Amino acid sequence: MRGKIERVIVVGAGPVGLLTALFLGQRGIAVDVVEASDKVNDSPRGLAYGSAAVSVLSRAGILNKVIERGYVPADVSWRRPNGEFIVGFQVPKISLSGLPSIVMLPVGSLSPLLVEEIQKLDNVTLNWNHRVLGTGQDENQAWVEVEVEEQGSKVTKRMTAHFVIGCDGGSSAVRKSIFGSNFPGWTWHKQLVVVNAYMNFDGLNLSDIQWVVDPENWYVIGQINKKGLWRLVYGETLGLSVQEIKDRLPERLRRTLPGNPEPGQYQIANVTPYVCHQRCVEKMRVGRILLAGDAAHLNNPMGGLGLTTGICDVGSLVDCLFGIGGGHASLDILDKYDQERRRIFNEVVDGLSTANFRRIMQDPDQFIEKDPSYKLMMASGGNATMSAAQQQVDQSLGCDLTRFYDKPIAFGQE
16 A cells, blocks of 8 residues: 555543644644543643654654643653762753653643644544544554443444554553554562652752662652752652552651651652553554553653653654655555564563663662663763763654655655
8 A cells, every 4th residue: 555544543641642633733643542541631741842852852853841730850860769869861952863862741731732733633533532442454444432321321433544553561452452452561569659749858969850769669750840849769669559648658668768757848749659560561562553652652751751752753653654645655665663563662672671671779879880771970070961872862762754754755754
């Protein structure tokens, strides 16, 4: 198939699905976004977008709005549990790509922004309360079977398009419809707790982002905005209920957080536990059904690599679809999408995110003595600007699949 793509179904109204729909809608393709919930998910999840994802957000025309609602961090550091600085780097305002190196905005704030942009398009429809039961396809089209409520009763409908894209997260119904329970990889024997809280860290001279290194009392502490809202991530015992985690939180913060705050010195906004995985599907393309973001791969959140990788999936996938729709590529380019995006996850993201997590779960003196990243940063001065090598690693999470177009694009036809 080459030529016009008339309609695409995107399953999942998270940042990956909504960004995919926005790109396609901007190109005049009709899109049905199918979401099981009745609104976007605003729970505390991803926060940081690396330079490769920043480039994709810029392409979509929303980067300035993302920065307006978030901010560009100035520095990153590694610290002891008492807050003492060990090593770090300054984040360059402009990366090798000519755009910010890192942008901070919670996913729960990005998704409403994407909804606002989508609602300006009359060819994209947001279908809330549509639960996917299954998928199917033939040579010319793909479809989803969805459960919806009509006049007080649940009914099943079929929605059809040229392609179905599963962006419906780690428990993806689209992925399960193809592969069942098969999702190769493993699970961390840690429960992560993500806390959004209004904190006063005055006097500690914290960076915008820091990693607190300790075998037991490690933290990731990141500033969400300039109004005192911070993101805290730490580890808890597996199997605790949400209420048990909340009950233990004040003592945990008083005993282990830099500054040792008492309960009256902060205000908790959200507490959300997560179990972390390192997983990747065997295929991100099966015929006319495609997967992107957490529906295709999962990794721990250390370094924002999951969110960045999912956004980069979108940039690669829409280029493939634009190539097919514009007659510059056949359906075979979708195999390149599958191969390249899985290669990047397996060869870069999986190992890097795992190393990031294990790095903070060690004794700080061991980190200083043995960790290669510490030695690299010290070789640059211990608090210098992020190196070109680090920036290149960040950029490697994206990939330009237009190089696989088999018909050159004339100037002005991009």
